[in-house]
Amino acid sequence: MEQLVVFLPLFVVLGAFMFFASRRQKRAMQATIDLHEALRIGDRVHTTSGLQGTITAITEDTVDLEIAPGVVTTWMKLAIRDREEPEGAGRDTSEAEELTANETEPLTAD
16 A cells, blocks of 8 residues: 555656646647638648648648649648748737837947
8 A cells, every 4th residue: 555655646747747748739639620621712821841832722631732833732631731921910010110110220339
């Protein structure tokens, strides 16, 4: 019985680690599923192999990517890693103006 008490904290820590690791994996899988369901024609995407392209057609399992003008390749949806956000998307215009203003200010020595 005393030997069980010695290993009990180890089992608790191991169980907690496995629980939190599986939760993180489920969240990542759900994010990937949400991305694949949200894909639309015209979206710029990256594949898992690093290729960038624009979606020209979507079926249940595949997407057609235009990787150069007139060059269309077919990929499995599972190969889509992420979607490129358009320039300035998610940024407030005042924030963009502030960044531009800060970039143009000359540096002065103190």
